[in-house]
Amino acid sequence: MTEIKIFCPATIANLNCGFDVMGLCLEGIGDEMIIRKVADKGIRITKITGADLPLETDKNVAGVAALAIFNAAKPDCGFEIEIHKKIKAGSGIGSSSASAAGAVFGINELLGKPFTRHELVDFAMKGEAIASGSEHADNVAPCILGGFTLVRGYNPLDVIKIESPSEIYAVVLHPHIEVKTSDSRAILSPIIALKDAITQWGNLGGLIAGLYSKDYELIGRSLQDVIIEPLRKKLIPNFDEVKNSALNAGALGAGISGAGPSIFALCKGQAIAEKVAFAMSSNYLDTGIPFDMHVSRVNDEGVKKI
Template sequence: MKTNEIRIFCPATIANVSCGFDVLGLALDSVGDEMVVRKTTEKGIKITKLTGQDLPTETLQNVAGVAGLALLAESDHVGGFEIEIYKKIKAGSGIGSSAASSTGAVWAMNQLLGSPFTNLELVKFAMEGERLASGVAHADNVAPALLGGFTLVRSYQPLDIVKIPTPPELYATVIHPQIEVRTSDSRRILKTSISLEDGIKQWGNVGGLIAGLFTNDYDLIGRSLVDHIIEPIRSILIPGFDKVKEEALGAGALGCGISGSGPSIFALSKGKKTALVVAEAMRKVYEKIGVDYDVHVSKINTQGIKILEN
């Protein structure tokens, strides 16, 4: 690795994980963006290359640029950075496209500066990219992208993030119907208050999911992957959602829900074999409806961002 340049892989992520709106997320292993970040003597951040998606390269309109500027503002670095972004995660897919760019930029910059910032500080910088993308500086995608595995945002003020263990046989299947659901739009339709009854059900499931992850209790994980608050509203934006969920569970998935703000739908399974069967069951639904789709089957990525050889 050159001392002034680094090439990285930044993983896609599943946020919310059914019951944990804005506080739970996990990182995927088989899909993510690649980025090249280099130190320059010129001040500021420049996006010098962006392939794979039609996204702005102007620094203040790109999530990587905004997150990078947040880090630079707190840094002693007198120069700046150039960023190349090779997008493999489709924008608006619901698997953390903006989070990958935001997190990858600040993680790589921190590496090139000799790691002066903590992971918690890097999450805060990356959250500024999320603010640009969705209007809300949430951490449920950026935290697992950075730390790997499952993460819990215990608190936003002050920011408190906990990494949760990942059971070794847990696999994710994600199907992305080729429609775009903007995070900002899908947040706008949400209610701002919930009933006490729904709240009790929801935090019971969050606690159950965390307990299941710690104890490798796959059945408990499955019973806890239920969303009483967000999914009933957001699912109406996703064609075929109810049928995809029904078929995924019928094929052996532990649980199934909306990935982030959608339109991607995720399922968690015990073992790769089941995850592949679930993928086939999901595929058949969209084949029948006539909607184009992408499918990813992935182990949970427990490392997070990693350095690639040039």
């Protein structure tokens, strides 16, 4: 095999009460990449469609991630990368992570899989770092491993994959507004109340217990973020109204995807997810802000060859 075509799924990070640690992988939304093994050593980005991104390897998320695995594997060849973006940059559903994950996954496949998927997360983080300014696994972990992922810690990186209960669907509403990463960071308080932290970790514990025991009601009761959402929602027009419309339509829970502006809801079953998507859309039409809607089962497979 000298060429591989890859589907690089979108992801939801900062999953509500699981700020900075929990994410999930989506099914129907993602980029495509083509990676070719070539004789000349090194990494070259030969084509990008769907977005205005740098072709220089060391300035491109996919390029930097590719270099990380390339330098670790030291193969006697090089790779050309084509990126066909479908996930909009700045949407809050892991656009840059999809590119980083796709690059390391594709190269690993072409090299005969010297690394495990867990090991690939580390390489992809290097690429993600040039987009977000720090090495974070929130989006690259669910993109590479699929399902739900918990990043327990970073020293060393410790990522746990949790299989998604089969009926979990995610609905994502992406308002076409820009939320600057610097703003969504600045709005957070570096200091929080212990009692709020306890509420949050009780909920995160409940979410993880609900995922393992496939207890949809427990998952729903646990999707409460008392620390981040109350601050960041101010950056997203109509957040409370859209969230309430999702809950009223039967969503298990809802929240901000990544650092926003996308708003997500989790639902049990496709029928409810479609009802929730309709309710969220109807509500958002009032704002006059253009938006995209996605309804997707949670993708238990992660990045894959197509």
